[in-house]
Amino acid sequence: MSEGKDSAAMQRALVQFDCHGTASGKMRNDLRVHMRKPFNEGPFELATDEGSFHGGDGTAPPPLALFVAGLTGCIMTQIRAFAKRMGVTLTNLTVDARVQWDWEAKGRIYETGPRSFEVDVAIESDDPEIKVAALINAARKGCFIEQTLGRQNTIRHRMKTPTGWKEL
Amino acid sequence: MSEGKDSAAMQRALVQFDCHGTASGKMRNDLRVHMRKPFNEGPFELATDEGSFHGGDGTAPPPLALFVAGLTGCIMTQIRAFAKRMGVTLTNLTVDARVQWDWEAKGRIYETGPRSFEVDVAIESDDPEIKVAALINAARKGCFIEQTLGRQNTIRHRMKTPTGWKEL
Numbered sequence: 395m396s397e398g399k400d401s402a403a404m405q406r407a408l409v410q411f412d413c414h415g416t417a418s419g420k421m422r423n424d425l426r427v428h429m430r431k432p433f434n435e436g437p438f439e440l441a442t443d444e445g446s447f448h449g450g451d452g453t454a455p456p457p458l459a460l461f462v463a464g465l466t467g468c469i470m471t472q473i474r475a476f477a478k479r480m481g482v483t484l485t486n487l488t489v490d491a492r493v494q495w496d497w498e499a500k501g502r503i504y505e506t507g508p509r510s511f512e513v514d515v516a517i518e519s520d521d522p523e524i525k526v527a528a529l530i531n532a533a534r535k536g537c538f539i540e541q542t543l544g545r546q547n548t549i550r551h552r553m554k555t556p557t558g559w560k561e562l
Numbered sequence: 563m564s565e566g567k568d569s570a571a572m573q574r575a576l577v578q579f580d581c582h583g584t585a586s587g588k589m590r591n592d593l594r595v596h597m598r599k600p601f602n603e604g605p606f607e608l609a610t611d612e613g614s615f616h617g618g619d620g621t622a623p624p625p626l627a628l629f630v631a632g633l634t635g636c637i638m639t640q641i642r643a644f645a646k647r648m649g650v651t652l653t654n655l656t657v658d659a660r661v662q663w664d665w666e667a668k669g670r671i672y673e674t675g676p677r678s679f680e681v682d683v684a685i686e687s688d689d690p691e692i693k694v695a696a697l698i699n700a701a702r703k704g705c706f707i708e709q710t711l712g713r714q715n716t717i718r719h720r721m722k723t724p725t726g727w728k729e730l
Contacts, residue, residue, distance in 0.1 A: 407665040408677070411626050413634040417655040423638045425631040427623065431662075435613055438623035442635030445603055448643070455595065455606035457636035458579050461707050463593040464628035466581040467610030470591045471625055475616070479670040487585040494599075495577040495706050502647040505703045508710040509576070516722040523723055530721055530730055535673045538663050539629050540717055542676040547711040553698055554684040555691055562698055 407432045409538070419443065421450035458493075465539045466491045469513060472533035482529045486518035511543065575600045577706070587611065589618035626661075633707045634659045637681060640701035650697045654686035679711065 410431040415423050422443040428436040442457045444450030455463075470489050477484040494509040519526050534540050551562040578599040583591050590611040597603040610625045612618030623631075638657050645652040662677040687694050702708050719730040 405667045409626070409663040409665050409674075411630045411661050413630045413657075413659045415631075415634040415638050415657040415659070417638060417642060421639060421642060423635045425634055427627040427631050429624070429626070430660075432665075433615070435624070436627070438627040438631075440623065440627065440631040440635075442631070442639065444639065447601070455608065456597070456603070457632045457639055458577070458597070458706055459595040459604070459606040459608065460628045460632035460635065461710075462579040462581045463583075463595050463606075463608040463610070464625045464632055466583040466593055467591045467608075467628065468625035470583050470585060471589060471610060471612065474585060474589060476671050489581075489583040491581045491583070492598075493579050495710070497575040497577050497600075499573045503644050503700050503704060506577075506706045506709050508706075508713055508715055511715055511717040512720075513717060514720045514722070514727065523721075523728075527721060527728075527730060530719060532671055534717075534719065536671060538626055538674045538676075541674050542629075542663070543710065543715040543717060545676055546714045547676055547679055549679040549681060549702075549708055549711060551698060551702065552680075552682045553691075553695060554682070559682065560691075560695075562695060 404432075419451055419453060421448065422453055458495075462491060462493050465493070465511075465543070466513075468539040469515075469533055469537045472536040473515070473517070473529060476529055476533050476536060480525075480529055480532060482525050483520045484517060485520070486516075488516045490514040490516075572600075587619055587621060589616065590621050626663075630659060630661050633661070633679075633711070634681075636707040637683075637701055637705045640704040641683070641685070641697060644697055644701050644704060648693075648697055648700065650693055651688045652685060653688070654684075656684045658682040658684075 408431050413427045415425045425440040427438040441454035443454040445452045492512045496507050496509050552559040576599050581595045583593045593608045595606040609622035611622040613620045660680045664675050664677050720727040
């Protein structure tokens, strides 16, 4: 099935995004994102802030707004891309996502944890329900963020010290 | 330790973000996000798009850029908020995050999975390294997105049908 080196090379790929964040304002963070693999794209300039209740100036959305928008946009993009590839007509698409977390005070700080993720997909299509359901299920497997949330991921942290980076 | 009903009520809380996504442009998605609990905030207007290689118009960042920016902004926000509460001086903060995914073609569509998450934290502080490390480790537990990625989450999907919402 190979059509040559380029096609064969794209049977598998590593996708990498980097983000450089700088603290600005009271709680604002400026976030410069690049796609590094398999191509170079960006920079994409984003920012987060907090409202006045949390000591910020409200100049940008809070981090969780970017997260929930990223999840919603990712599943929508996958549905739209796969509709063409799977031959499913798609005359309109809206998605409503709801994400809940638990928040608990621990002394002067707090801890958090995820509670629920719900994604409602409304597709207008001339195709039968079974074909539309198959499209959504394929999109779930192609959605980078949904696949990430479905696994227990390890996040490595390092801190900068005078003698170099130190694993936490 | 309770200072009354309001303070007691904030020992635990449910945090909820909703996102309403509409398909616009070739691959662009407009994403309207609201915080619903414990307060109402928003709407926060965000968008995703794809570059021309993926059939989009490049009018907004790709979904993964929002995701990686959300993760980076979340840990930075937690570090800044907790520095005050934990009495750690913080004269400057930058964070560099790198996230990798595997991508694999499956016939005409593809599947994806997370590979690695790396977060490098550079804090300028007059305080000893051990105090700064404790701050970062506390921030990890307070970071909604990091805690979400560390668990195996179930994402419920429903599709709209003529007879109502159907679980997938």
